[in-house]
Amino acid sequence: MAPHIAPVQTCEDFPSSVPVVIIGGGIVGLVAALTLSERGIPVIVLEKGVVAGEQSSRNQGWIRKTSRAPADMPLAVASDRLWARLPQKVGTDVGYREAGILFLARNEAEMEAHEAWIHSVEPLDLDSRLLTPGEIDRLVPGGRGNWAGGIYTPSDGRAEPSLAASAIARAAMAMGAIIVENCAVRSLVRSAGRVTGVVTERGEIGCDTVLLAGGLWSRRFLGNLGIDLPTLPLTVSVARTVPMDGPTEIAVGGPDFSFRKRADGGFVITQRSAIKAPITFDHLLIGRKYLSSLRSQGRYLRLAFGRDFIDDLTLPRRWKSGRISPFERMRIKDPAVDEGAIHEAFVALRAAWPIFDDAEIAELWAGTVDVTPDSLPVIDQVSEIAGLIVCSGFSGHGFGTAPAAGELAADILMGSTPIIDPKPYRFSRFER
Template structure:
């Protein structure tokens, strides 16, 4: 079952022309659209299903700098500031709370990983610090696990995925953006090799620039244009509990569970040590690029070969603008919840903090993430297709960095001074 997002009244039809078309109504595309609209630039967002219907509403809601590679930290720092300003910016509560995030280690090997990361960002002025077992007990009381230690970043935080995208979309429309749901973009219209518009299932829209923020669908869209974007899918299964008293406002990630307080009083819980990895044709085509990451993270992956392979195989990889596209065949990617992983999460969590034995599970869902070989997104122009910019491949981190990522994408589309250095996110790095 998909989480229920706050409804937004979008536009029923498409305009004949605009300055920028954003393909994809997830939180990054919506934030880019809000930025453009605030600058007085006409923008249209086209979503094949419902806004935030896929990973933008299904993620854990964490907003963190901790654990990110050094080149990605400036994006996270900028997003912290923008998240803090978001309620006033969109005139709505998005659930943002700067309550901190903590990672836990059971072994000295795990602790050494946290120490190594802290050393790698020592020059970036973060407030992250290592924790002793007694400090963990003080910050998150009531536990009974024997921790080797942990790491804590008090300035990290959280927001609500079911509120944020809707609030951002509503604000963008108040500034003049047009958002159209259930309108798939089939392909680009090109004139002299440059973007001149988009071909949708409802007709063509003329424009000078296109921002592709299609999440896990971006690889297929670009493939139809002869452009390779290396992303592979991973699935995270999530639990939502009823409101309950918990041990802390801090979001906590253990080796094999995580939990964070929700604005509704419940908790969002997942098996942090397990992700679904359904094999698909793309694993054969580009899987070798992921071998370095696989060697270090294979114990996290629950690899399977089943109906996902054949469902993906049935979707075309080449099509024309006049024909039905894959994006019309699958309006919303809604993977089944892995009940086994969720059961593991609850078992591991209750063993560590017995208060969660009282938890009442009210909902569960799964979301499919688009993962790049280095887990950094691609944000920047697509060489060979003037007028096309991409913002995809967020590898499960898109919600937390979306304010700065969306603004960076808008900066690059319009030639404005970028909010952060875009070099780490170039498609050319692959």
């Protein structure tokens, strides 16, 4: 099941050539398209399925700096500023609210980890602070959890995934961008080592530059070109409630639940410690690169071997541009919901905040993210192919950092002064 997305009237036809082709109609690619269009660069976005049909509409809508890796903080801080301006830029409300995010701690060891993070980002002068149990009760009243404390960043926020990407797409088209759905890019056209076009299921389009923002599918696209982008899939199941009274406007992350208020008055709820890790053939190929992250994050993962492995094997890893590509065989990745994890989340949440005893589930869905070994994306020129830029691997953080990530990709594409230092996102870091 997929969440309802605000519809977008995209284009049916497209020109035979255009300066920039963006592969992927998710929120990051759409921000890049809007940025380039604002700068007078003609661009076409080619989406194999529908705009925001995968993780861009299936995420939880958190826009956070709290507990983010220090190397990723400049991107998160820049995105905060851009999110605040986005409603005016796109001409509509996308549900953005600077309502704060709070993570709860069960014990002193978790509090020490939060304190260490605050010290690590002191030069950024954030408003993050540690909370006592009494302060948690005042900010999120009606609870009965026995918390050691928490960490809270008032300037963190939220937005609505079902609204934001569609609004950005409409704004980009109003600026001249062309967006085409149900049109997969099969491969690149190259001459003398550089991009000269793309081969789509509907024919060739000439171009000077390609921005690959294909999310989960970027690894497979690059693999067909002989380029290894190390990403593995993780799947999160999400519940949406009907409108209800809630304890706070703040988004709250507990040890085995999370919740945040929606613009429609309902809540988005997940089981934070039940992230499905569907085993695929890629685990055999690159799993060793993730040993370090498994040691620190493995307690949250639930390995699953089954249908996902078979589905992955049925999709080719090598194909010719004249043949049907994997992206046409699976237009939209629609993973099964882990209803057991959703049940666990509600049990834990109701024990902590009894007001959720009366919560009524309106909708369930799941989404799959592409995770790199260090949980940072790649936003960089591909050294082997001039004119090919990658902007993928956001590891579940793409929605929150999309405004700055898309602009950074546009800066790299144009050779402009980048919005932030792109060094943490270099492709070459995986070669070491």
